[in-house]
Amino acid sequence: MPAQSQPEETEGTGRAEGDRRLIFLRILKALLALALLPVALMVLYLLPFIHPPSTLMLADLALFRGYDRQWVPLERISPNLIRAVMMSEDGQFCSHDGVDWVQMRSVIDDALDGEETRGASTITMQTVKNLFLWNSRSFIRKGMEIPLALIADKVWTKRRTMELYLNIAEWGPGIYGVEAASRHHFKIPAAKLSARQAALLAVSLPNPIDRNASKPGPGLRRLAAMVERRARGADPYISCVDR
Known part of the structure; x- marks a missing residue:
């Protein structure tokens, strides 16, 4: 057997x-x-008539909260805002390949030295994060964000990346995209934003829940004034999105 x-x-x-x-x-x-x-x-998303939602928008829908987002093409967004966002979020947007390696190395060096790190996310990295990943700080997410940003920079033009970013960025609870943000905070369309209003929206992006562009405190006003000054001399940095 x-x-x-x-x-x-x-x-x-x-x-x-x-x-x-x-x-x-x-x-x-x-x-x-x-x-x-x-x-x-x-x-x-290369197709101009495709208006994708962000993962945060999808989460709002899943939780039955809803959201406000009114898509507008880049041509109908004030140049003041484009300049302010680039000077506030990613001054090398036109020259890098989706990742600002100089800033990234600086952050890594700070982390290895045990120092407090600052953000090094480019507009391209933030765009792929908002479209494809989750909204929390982790090395896993950052590790996925970098290759996606490198690929996105090859697939999309800089203008399309900026258009996507400005139409999915969060500017308050349930407020997504610059058109909804402009109407919510200043009661005007995004095309009519002044330099100061644009700067206030730009500096509220890192923390749109706590930073209210229409009710700025002294600190936010100082940041906005600094970004507004930078934006006035931004011509050499914004050639890739000029109309």
């Missing part, structure tokens, strides 16, 4: 190994498809 049971045991072991291999391959294919999905969406 033992001699007869050995082939059965071998056959059972081989079947189990085959099942495990099949499960592993299925998981690998699913992970590969998940990794390629953002790239496929990037190509889709």
Whole structure:
């Protein structure tokens, strides 16, 4: 009897190994498809009539909170805002490849030295984060954000990246995109934003829940004044999004 049971045991072991291999391959294919999905969406988002939502918008919908977002093309956004956002968020937007490696190395050096780190996210990195990732600080998310930003910079023009960013950025609870933000905070369309209003919106971006562009405190007003001054001399830095 033992001699007869050995082939059965071998056959059972081989079947189990085959099942495990099949499960592993299925998981690998699913992970590969998940990794390629953002790239496929990037190509889709090249089309100007595609107005994608951010992951935060989708979360608001899932939680039945709703949101306000009115898409506008870049041509209908005040140049004051484009200048202010670039000077506040990413002064090297036109020259980097999606990642500002100089700023990134500085942040890594600070972290290794045990110092408090500052943000080094470019507009491209923030755009892919808002479209494809989650909104929390973690090395895992940052590790996914960097390759996505590098790919996005190859797929999208700088103008399209800026258009996407300004139409999905959060400017308050349930307020997404510059048109909704402009009407909510200043009761005017985004095309008519003044230099000061644009600067206030720009400096509220890092923390739009606590920073209210229409009711700025002294600190926010000082930041806005600094960004407004920078924006006046921004011509050499914004050539990639000039009309």
